[in-house]
Amino acid sequence: MPEFPFRRAFCLGRRSAAGIAAAAVAALALTACGSDTGSKADSSAPSSGSFEPVTIEHAFGKTEIQEKPTRVVTIGWGSTDAMLALGVVPVGIEKQEYGGDANGVLPWVADKLTELDAQTPTLLPSANSADPAYEQILKLRPDLILAPYSGITEEQYGKLSKIADTVAYPKQPWSTTMEEIVTVTGRSLGLADEAERVLADIDATVAKAKAEHPEFDGLTIATLAYGSNELYTYTQADPREQVLRDLGFETAPSVLDLTKTADPGAFYVPFSFEQADRLTSDVLLTYSASEDELEALEQNPGYRSMPQIEAGTVAKVVGEAEVAAVSPPTALSVTWGLPELVDALAEAATSAS
Template structure:
């Protein structure tokens, strides 16, 4: 998740243990310790900066980036410190599905780590004060320098590929494995897969349709496009869609980043059956379908655009996490909207 500029918002807009999900109960407080104690250690996780070995069940976990907080909670481990999500819920606030999970489990709310720059700067002193014995950052943008400094505080688990490109399901896999709870993580993933498979079965019209996921930035005269390496694309493919070939063909980064930009003059090249647009206010959403500039997109011109509207709903699908995959205003609402335009 990046922060307050449109580019930063793009990063943001860059699961029965999954009963922690919206409307369901998280593991009880006394189950948290027993879940961790049941794990198998030592565990060694390979990642972009080498490998990290966790010798024993961690008692104080901190998370950084996106999705690992929810992944930890979904297997019964409640972090003591989590990254701030300023663009979504403001300073010092927790994402609603995260706060709900803590409250339902009777757990003390975590320290919210300052992250006004969307991961570009790391609050080392706050990490040190939280005294974690494990830092989870599998879906983040930590640099080698940041990793090295954080490792002086506690063992750090980073991403396996490039920054901000970890698939949403891999975030759950890495997190649960690092906590010695891989079997529980597998169950969470099975539950999420079952849920998404249910949506896919309800909407056979999604199968094989090509999709492009975008964020419009009219003040900059361009559109942000998520490429196929981004977790949002992977999620849409779980519903039956295929990332439009043009998405990657037009990518000047050649997959080295998880998104790129197109000027309005180039939008006619981005061909797809449907466009998923992430918009942050109702006003923006109302204007988008009739935007002269965006109607250069073939799918928008044909009326084949589905929107996720509002910072929290966008956050719930950007990409989905172990706790937000069934958030009513997120995936279910998007699937309904896509069903209307493709049905």
């Protein structure tokens, strides 16, 4: 499997479920009576009148939020950005090792915190092949946990729900669109109207880029990620594919054919180096975490056999932060990473026209 920075393969750790649940209940009782040992930055939201109770449906049922959340923890990808775009600072966020700075803070998140004159929230360990940081989350005394774009399991959701109201993804893990993340976050915080305005601004940004590049319209596109043993393409279930369609591209038929070999709802499809020439398209978009990774891809015989290489219609996004910004984009990263993505696509599209 490739280095998918935002698709955390959550699984149970070595501690027993019963042990974690018991510790959570005990700690919750203590913190409810104790002093504030939580984040340096409480959640704060713009005034929007009285809060109306809301019910959020998701893959594991329904979450009823009766009172306006004031201490929110985010898990996974995108919900931190959605909150900040709405002017609300979480009390706890997961570190983002891929694309983040030495502390695990993404550049567009750091920029927005500075704009809001807010301190960095408490940084939680990223749940990479592990459980969410239950005990540390508990210490923050959240009244809401947002995980609309994550990979939490039903068991993990159950344990998080013992700590605070928890909102999971709508249907499939790691497949929630940016629009859904912003909408769910806005509804959960009582800021649905503000969320609509955030989305309208994003739509306008993407629409402007599309209008400036009519050469994108109707061209087919495929995405490609490099693994040490395989290549990967993203399916239409993946949000990063959606932004390419929003820019005017069409998903290549070869991607749809490969998707038939994957599990239902899969966001990516692996295939061997020897099958690389099956991934045909007018434009090929590659994601590489570094120049070294790009060089390894370009030296691969399977990659060199692809027709887009000879045609000169390959767009390249290189660098962890650059890849993170557009794969998939968030309420904050879309404006941070879109210009570089569009420039790369424009060069490839011109060669394909």
